[in-house]
Amino acid sequence: MQVGLIGCGNMARALARGWRRPVLCSDPIAERARGLAEEVGGEALASNAEVARRSDLVVLCHKPAQLREVAAEVAPEARAVASILASTPLAALRVSYPERPVYRFIPSLPVEVRQGAVVQGIDSQQSAAEDGADGGDGGGSGALDVEVTQLFSQLGTLVVLDDSLVDVATGLMSCAPAYVALVAEAQIDAGVRRGIPAQLGAQLVVQTLAGTAELLRQRDFDTVAVRREVTSPGGLTARGVAALERAGLRAAFNDALDAVLGQGT
Numbered sequence: 001m002q003v004g005l006i007g008c009g010n011m012a013r014a015l016a017r018g019w020r021r022p023v024l025c026s027d028p029i030a031e032r033a034r035g036l037a038e039e040v041g042g043e044a045l046a047s048n049a050e051v052a053r054r055s056d057l058v059v060l061c062h063k064p065a066q067l068r069e070v071a072a073e074v075a076p077e078a079r080a081v082a083s084i085l086a087s088t089p090l091a092a093l094r095v096s097y098p099e100r101p102v103y104r105f106i107p108s109l110p111v112e113v114r115q116g117a118v119v120q121g122i123d124s125q126q127s128a129a130e131d132g133a134d135g136g137d138g139g140g141s142g143a144l145d146v147e148v149t150q151l152f153s154q155l156g157t158l159v160v161l162d163d164s165l166v167d168v169a170t171g172l173m174s175c176a177p178a179y180v181a182l183v184a185e186a187q188i189d190a191g192v193r194r195g196i197p198a199q200l201g202a203q204l205v206v207q208t209l210a211g212t213a214e215l216l217r218q219r220d221f222d223t224v225a226v227r228r229e230v231t232s233p234g235g236l237t238a239r240g241v242a243a244l245e246r247a248g249l250r251a252a253f254n255d256a257l258d259a260v261l262g263q264g265t
């Protein structure tokens, strides 16, 4: 399957690096497209329409506000479309790209190292109606749906959700690399304040993040179990956790999700 990327910014680069396959690509800044094609293989093309014409699957990697403007060039040529645009439901994508298979995925930056969380939005009702028939999650043929799902599954863990929940999931996993980096930075700075050099603190904190993620996977994602194992009654960690709770850690993450969903203050 020939993949074509429309837009060659941060997420297009992460996807292309994760896929490790040649891509066709275009970007208003030709140099950016050339750089990506040189890095991962494939070809930078002069227009979005040409990318669409020569691709089996067009992956929309521009900003959400450019949906209509890009569709005007791409829709007449595209055979199948996968969008990674935030806050852009399947219904809106289908208006811009009628009468062909349309898929909605939200990736997260670690797709670059094949450790990403990827959410696929599907129309559950339509999917149930088509169950057992030819159509599948993307409205393409069963074979195309499988191929597209496999493509995105290579990037890490793929979770399928009803499209109505994809924006909430975006706030959990797509924004989270920034949150995790910020949490790590805060810990490293706390260590600096008490005399641990930043570089050393970063090694300790980041290795602990990676190791804890692996432990959580092995413990069936049971966050409470892992926290209890570290938190002996009346111990040091219990004091630290209580301090974080007093400082409003949970409320801060709730506020962050509300803000992502446009409901914050």
Ligand SMILES: NC(=O)c1ccc[n+]([C@@H]2O[C@H](COP(=O)([O-])OP(=O)(O)OC[C@H]3O[C@@H](n4cnc5c(N)ncnc54)[C@H](OP(=O)(O)O)[C@@H]3O)[C@@H](O)[C@H]2O)c1
Residues within 6 Å of the ligand: 006, 007, 008, 009, 010, 011, 012, 026, 027, 028, 029, 032, 048, 060, 061, 062, 063, 064, 066, 069, 070, 084, 085, 086, 087, 106, 107, 108, 109, 174
């Ligand atoms: N970054 C993430 O973690 C993340 C996660 C999930 C989903 N997403 C989604 O992924 C998409 C890209 O995000 P990003 O962070 O990669 O943004 P980005 O770095 O700004 O990349 C967008 C690219 O699209 C280009 N572009 C603008 N107009 C275009 C056009 N008409 N045709 C083709 N390309 C065009 C931009 O060029 P100019 O800079 O010259 O305008 C830029 O190179 C967004 O829709 C976002 O919602 C991002």
